[in-house]
Amino acid sequence: MYAFDFERPTTLADAVAALSKDEAQALGGGQTLIPTLKQRLASPSALVSLTGIADMKGICTSDDGALCIGGGTTHATVAREAADSFPALSDLAGNIGDPAVRNRGTIGGSLANNDPAACYPSAALATAATLVTNSRSIGADDYFQGMFTTALEEGEIVTEVRFPIPEKAAYMKFEQPASRFAMVGVFMAKYTDGVRVAVTGASEEGVFRWTEAETALSANFSGDSLSGVSLSGEGMITDLHGSGDYRAHLVGVMTRRAVAAAR
Amino acid sequence: MSKVAMTVNGKSVSGDAKGNTLLVEFLREDLRLTGTHVGCDTSQCGACVVHVNGKAVKACTMFAAEADGAEVTTIEGMANADGSLNVIQQAFQDHHGLQCGFCTPGMVMSAAALLKENPKPTEAEVRDYLEGNICRCTGYHNIVKAIMAASGQDVGAIAAE
Ligand SMILES: Cc1cc2nc3c(=O)[nH]c(=O)nc-3n(C[C@H](O)[C@H](O)[C@H](O)COP(=O)(O)OP(=O)(O)OC[C@H]3O[C@@H](n4cnc5c(N)ncnc54)[C@H](O)[C@@H]3O)c2cc1C
Ligand code: FES
Ligand code: FES
Numbered sequence: 001m002y003a004f005d006f007e008r009p010t011t012l013a014d015a016v017a018a019l020s021k022d023e024a025q026a027l028g029g030g031q032t033l034i035p036t037l038k039q040r041l042a043s044p045s046a047l048v049s050l051t052g053i054a055d056m057k058g059i060c061t062s063d064d065g066a067l068c069i070g071g072g073t074t075h076a077t078v079a080r081e082a083a084d085s086f087p088a089l090s091d092l093a094g095n096i097g098d099p100a101v102r103n104r105g106t107i108g109g110s111l112a113n114n115d116p117a118a119c120y121p122s123a124a125l126a127t128a129a130t131l132v133t134n135s136r137s138i139g140a141d142d143y144f145q146g147m148f149t150t151a152l153e154e155g156e157i158v159t160e161v162r163f164p165i166p167e168k169a170a171y172m173k174f175e176q177p178a179s180r181f182a183m184v185g186v187f188m189a190k191y192t193d194g195v196r197v198a199v200t201g202a203s204e205e206g207v208f209r210w211t212e213a214e215t216a217l218s219a220n221f222s223g224d225s226l227s228g229v230s231l232s233g234e235g236m237i238t239d240l241h242g243s244g245d246y247r248a249h250l251v252g253v254m255t256r257r258a259v260a261a262a263r
Numbered sequence: 264m265s266k267v268a269m270t271v272n273g274k275s276v277s278g279d280a281k282g283n284t285l286l287v288e289f290l291r292e293d294l295r296l297t298g299t300h301v302g303c304d305t306s307q308c309g310a311c312v313v314h315v316n317g318k319a320v321k322a323c324t325m326f327a328a329e330a331d332g333a334e335v336t337t338i339e340g341m342a343n344a345d346g347s348l349n350v351i352q353q354a355f356q357d358h359h360g361l362q363c364g365f366c367t368p369g370m371v372m373s374a375a376a377l378l379k380e381n382p383k384p385t386e387a388e389v390r391d392y393l394e395g396n397i398c399r400c401t402g403y404h405n406i407v408k409a410i411m412a413a414s415g416q417d418v419g420a421i422a423a424e
Contacts, residue, residue, distance in 0.1 A: 001283040002283075003281065003282065003283060004282045004283060005282050006265070006282030006283075006326065006328045008328065008329070008331070027326075030324055030325060030326065030329070031306065031324060034285075034306070034324045034325070034326075035305055035306055035324065037283070038304065038305070046282075047282060047326075049326075049328075049329060051329060076318070097394075097395065098309070098394040098395025098396075099319055099373065099376065099377075099392055099394075099395065100309065100312055100319045100320050100321045100324075100373070100395050101306070101321070101324075101395060103318040103319060103320050104320055104321075104324065104325060180394065
């Protein structure tokens with residue numbers, strides 16, 4: 001690792017100030033950033049840890065029925081505390097990596113990083129979640145802008161994520177067994193006014209909505225309604241784990257499983 | 264350099280750490296607690312698992328400065344007060360849960376975290392919890408068996424395969 005200064009502010013205002021310095025970077029749980037620093041793929045002048053900011057941790061339900069999760073909340077906390085209010089999200093969080101990764105990694109870090117195979121982006125997009133930062137609110141449809149790319153500005157901090165709680169939902173992850181990331185992950189969320197389906201792990205453009213499946217499932221909420229709907233392998237990731245066509249096929253399979261498992 | 268202070272295995276310790284000093288480096292190189300191993304240094308193998316404020320974490324993927332003020336437990340803090348092996352460690356010995364022993368500190372720390380959360384796990388739950396702990400020697404069966412035995416469950420029916 002290159003050398004850097006380390007700061008651990010306890011308030012959001014101090015963190016924002018510290019991040020305004022040249023080449024300063026936020027540190028969440030470090031489960032992505034520390035491996036990146038070890039590979040010398042990043043060389044911040046200072047790391048500003050967000051783990052000391054109590055206001056950025058925890059989960060609550062808002063008056064309008066959204067589940068609000070602080071940006072610094074760990075995957076383990078979400079798995080535990082969202083189990084009753086939003087079981088599909090709790091399942092997703094509880095299957096990220098392994099227990100030690102879940103005890104450090106945070107929702108804000110995952111969404112800021114927007115790895116094309118990460119789990120949380122699919123949940124945020126399928127629920128039309130709102131990402132709250134230190135300066136504004138961003139709808140999920142505008143937030144994700146291609147792999148590892150988001151609407152966040154330099155130094156902007158994800159302080160909270162608000163998920164409208166669906167009637168029914170499920171996350172189906174086909175795990176890549178070595179990395180434990182998603183080969184393909186599908187988050188399906190059913191609301192009174194329709195169904196949204198978001199896919200991670202598959203596309204070269206990162207997380208995306210599968211609108212044909214959304215239309216079919218909104219008209220008739222059953223796996224059978226997907227029989228005429230399929231996805232092309234074009235633009236899907238091809239790597240040593242599987243071809244684009246294979247991933248496209250898996251998206252269909254995982255979506256059907258998500259419909260069957262929804263609760 | 265900045266000062267970091269924490270409680271490790273019940274003792275207050277402090278030292279100087281650079282911004283990029285990892286917790287595992289601080290434990291092994293400054294405190295000379297070399298029981299915590301570094302297998303991969305890439306967050307994959309779990310040989311470096313310690314407890315920070317009661318939670319299992321990979322000490323190779325956390326900065327020492329992040330543990331400032333924390334309670335840290337390493338494998339050196341696991342034996343009983345009289346120095347005898349604790350129930351998990353003893354079960355690893357009894358059920359041949361180790362061969363070379365390199366992964367064992369991390370396995371024992373993960374097992375202890377699991378049994379605290381879930382005192383009577385099923386075999387599937389044990390395997391699931393150990394997802395981030397890699398062992399090159401044992402093939403895992405005897406590790407799982409040892410953890411089941413440490414939880415006080417009958418392991419007669421678990422095949423050695
Ligand atoms: C072995 C292993 C297995 C994994 N498996 C999975 C998996 O199955 N699914 C999955 O989704 N992920 C997986 N991950 C990644 C894990 O979920 C990370 O925790 C997550 O991607 C990043 O979160 P973090 O809090 O650790 O962020 P960090 O690593 O600290 O930071 C990541 C990036 O986000 C920025 N950042 C951090 N917090 C914020 C914030 N609040 N606001 C703005 N920017 C911020 C940082 O500057 C950095 O650029 C795995 C990781 C490991 C090591
Ligand atoms: S050394 Fe930390 S996970 Fe392998
Ligand atoms: S006993 Fe050798 S790596 Fe596990």
